[in-house]
Amino acid sequence: MRFSTLTALAAALPFTTAYWKGFNVGANNEDGTCKTTAQWTTAFNKLKTLPQDITSVRLYASSDCNTLALAVPAAISTNTKILVGVWTEDAAHYTAEKNALTAAIDAHGSAWIIAISVGSEDLYRGDTTASALAQQIYDVRGMVGALGVTTQVGHVDTWTAWVNDTNKAVITASDFIGLDSYPYFQNAAIGDAYNTFWDSVTATRNQVNAVSPGKWVWVTETGWPVSGPNYGAAVASVKNAQTYWRSVACATFQSTHVFWYAYQDYSASPSFGVFDESGNAIYDLYGC
Numbered sequence: 001m002r003f004s005t006l007t008a009l010a011a012a013l014p015f016t017t018a019y020w021k022g023f024n025v026g027a028n029n030e031d032g033t034c035k036t037t038a039q040w041t042t043a044f045n046k047l048k049t050l051p052q053d054i055t056s057v058r059l060y061a062s063s064d065c066n067t068l069a070l071a072v073p074a075a076i077s078t079n080t081k082i083l084v085g086v087w088t089e090d091a092a093h094y095t096a097e098k099n100a101l102t103a104a105i106d107a108h109g110s111a112w113i114i115a116i117s118v119g120s121e122d123l124y125r126g127d128t129t130a131s132a133l134a135q136q137i138y139d140v141r142g143m144v145g146a147l148g149v150t151t152q153v154g155h156v157d158t159w160t161a162w163v164n165d166t167n168k169a170v171i172t173a174s175d176f177i178g179l180d181s182y183p184y185f186q187n188a189a190i191g192d193a194y195n196t197f198w199d200s201v202t203a204t205r206n207q208v209n210a211v212s213p214g215k216w217v218w219v220t221e222t223g224w225p226v227s228g229p230n231y232g233a234a235v236a237s238v239k240n241a242q243t244y245w246r247s248v249a250c251a252t253f254q255s256t257h258v259f260w261y262a263y264q265d266y267s268a269s270p271s272f273g274v275f276d277e278s279g280n281a282i283y284d285l286y287g288c
């Protein structure tokens, strides 16, 4: 039967279109002010102009800059989905973050949520212990679960933190493993950057498979700066940023969820943004 053959074929296809192709978007404008809903809408619409038709974003916080209160309406109106961030430090901030997430779910349901990251690079900074962070991951999962939300709850950290045996409890607690990897900061020449990046993914996947087999490693931050200082053999330039996109983004989009760093970053050094001050893409991002 033709119909059933096609159905079986579709079911057998790899889920290459199912990966999130996202960008990290800061809540602050480059002048330090907080984005308004109109400015979130502009950012989300800009990302949709890229050849990849980007409709997923990672936001860092829930309460800071009223991020969720202002960004979720923009996400819903532009059909953009959000990897939510919940800061874990300090206790008062953590409570404010949880309250802001609860308020956003009360107001807008949860269809806009990709997943929730509890904390960001806390282990890399040495700001907390693995067991304390794991408890917060369980806490947030319980909180949203009580609201009827069964989204994945995990954590974002550097690959060096994930492969450290001291931090195994966070892998155990997480539904997904958010990996931040920057060959630029590892002094990698652009010609070596692809392999340096994949070495970090492989090392993290190996550790995750040893601790919690089957959990997915998502790339929650990677990118290459268009300008800024050199780190050893790593040179910041538009050409190298484009090369890194073409090699790393184009390959990684085919194998896992990716949130590129970053949407806009023109006042920073090094500067990782893909869009310049006028809101134009700084280099050709190709149709990969």
Ligand SMILES: *[C@@H]1O[C@H](CO)[C@@H](O)[C@H](O)[C@H]1NC(C)=O
Pocket (backbone or CB within 6 Å): 126, 164, 165, 166
């Ligand atoms: C692993 O993490 C612990 C706790 O933060 C730290 O003391 C140790 O130096 C780390 N190990 C490595 C190899 O970085």
